[in-house]
Amino acid sequence: MKTTDYIVGTINKFPKGYVFTYEDFLPEVKSKEATIKSLNRMASSGKIAKLSKGKYYKPEQTVFGTLPPEQYQIVKDLLEVNNKTIGYLTGLSIYHQLGLTTQISNTIQIGKNEVRPAFQRDRYKIAFIRQKNTITKDSIPHLQLLDAIKYVKKIPDTTVAKACVRFMAILKEKSKEELKTIVRLSLKYPPSTRALLGALLQEIGAGTYLESLQNSLNQITKYKIEGVNQVVSSANNWNIE
Numbered sequence: 001m002k003t004t005d006y007i008v009g010t011i012n013k014f015p016k017g018y019v020f021t022y023e024d025f026l027p028e029v030k031s032k033e034a035t036i037k038s039l040n041r042m043a044s045s046g047k048i049a050k051l052s053k054g055k056y057y058k059p060e061q062t063v064f065g066t067l068p069p070e071q072y073q074i075v076k077d078l079l080e081v082n083n084k085t086i087g088y089l090t091g092l093s094i095y096h097q098l099g100l101t102t103q104i105s106n107t108i109q110i111g112k113n114e115v116r117p118a119f120q121r122d123r124y125k126i127a128f129i130r131q132k133n134t135i136t137k138d139s140i141p142h143l144q145l146l147d148a149i150k151y152v153k154k155i156p157d158t159t160v161a162k163a164c165v166r167f168m169a170i171l172k173e174k175s176k177e178e179l180k181t182i183v184r185l186s187l188k189y190p191p192s193t194r195a196l197l198g199a200l201l202q203e204i205g206a207g208t209y210l211e212s213l214q215n216s217l218n219q220i221t222k223y224k225i226e227g228v229n230q231v232v233s234s235a236n237n238w239n240i241e
Contacts, residue, residue, distance in 0.1 A: 003029050004038050011048060016060035019051055019073040052121045071108050074124060078110055087112040088140040090129055090147045095155050098148060100166050103157040111135065111143060132188040142182045145170060149200075150193040152225065160227030164196075168204050168232075176208070183209045187216055192223045195238040202234040 007025055014020060022035040029035050036054070043050040049059040049066065051074065060067040071093055072079070079087045091109030095101045107125045113135065115128035131143060145167070148155065152163050174182065179201070186194050198213040222239045229235040 003031070003034050007035065007038050007042075011042075011058060014058045016058050017067065017069040017073055019055055019057045019069050019076065021054050021056070055121075068123075071124075074121060075108055075110060075126060078112075078126070085135055085137050085140075088131075088135060088143060090131075090144050091127075091151060092156075094144050095148060098144065098166070098170065100148060100155050100163055101157045105156070111147060133185050139181070139185065142178070142185055146182065146186055146189055146193065146197070149196055150189055152196065160225060161230040164200065164228055164231050167200050171200060171206070172204050179206055179209050183212060186213070191217055191221060192225065195223045195240055196225060196228065199228065199232050199235050199238040199240055202237060203232045 006028060010025060011020075022029075022032055022039060025035050026032075039048065039056055040050075042048045043056060048056045050056050051069065057069045057073065068074075071089060075087075075089070079085065079089070087110045089108070090111040092105040092107045093109050096104055106123055107127055109127050109129055111129045111131040113131055115130050118125055118127040120126070129147060131147075133139065133143060135143070148163075149167060152160055152167075155163050171179065171182075183197070183201075186197050194213050194216055198210055198217075201207075201209055201213075217238075219239070222241055224241050226241075228240050232240075235241075
């Protein structure tokens with residue numbers, strides 16, 4: 001089979017929005033140069049779309065135009081290597097997913113143990129947030145929530161009070177084991193994050209998990225997070241002003 005025929009046949013099997021590189025066609029196509037040339041010709045003809053240097057995707061056409069790939073697809077090489085999780089979508093990338101805002105950003109934020117400078121990939125700015133906890137697939141939803149609590153003041157198109165109401169709704173849906181894990185993970189977050197988490201948990205009646213949070217905090221330190229006390233009556237118990 002000709003190189004081009006194999007590449008076309010393989011791409012036809014990819015789901016729409018799937019991001020790929022020349023490596024997706026190895027080892028069947030042995031020539032890297034021939035593969036790249038073929039992909040560039042297909043991109044020039046509009047059969048596929050080019051995301052950035054060496055990265056392409058199978059576009060999905062709608063009445064509104066060409067849909068971009070999902071954010072996970074755009075940065076999946078930064079999230080997983082050889083089936084090992086090394087990062088996760090967070091911050092601006094998941095506020096909409098968590099129901100915290102209706103705004104969708106062109107900045108994709110990634111949580112990683114080791115961060116690097118921000119860079120541009122097509123129309124997206126890729127930025128990084130340092131995560132001190134070990135990152136696993138099971139811990140990602142908890143880390144995403146804790147990141148949102150940490151950066152509550154920076155969530156766009158909402159207020160701290162509205163965000164806290166949503167946080168409490170999310171926490172209420174967690175099992176006891178999940179809440180225990182969230183509290184454990186929060187111990188590597190700043191004191192203000194732990195204080196706000198404690199106030200939210202106390203407000204929803206999850207008192208079992210508060211002692212370790214309280215013991216981790218300096219009892220005379222004040223945390224200025226305006227808006228919390230509008231919806232969380234226990235905010236003063238955690239020195240949140």
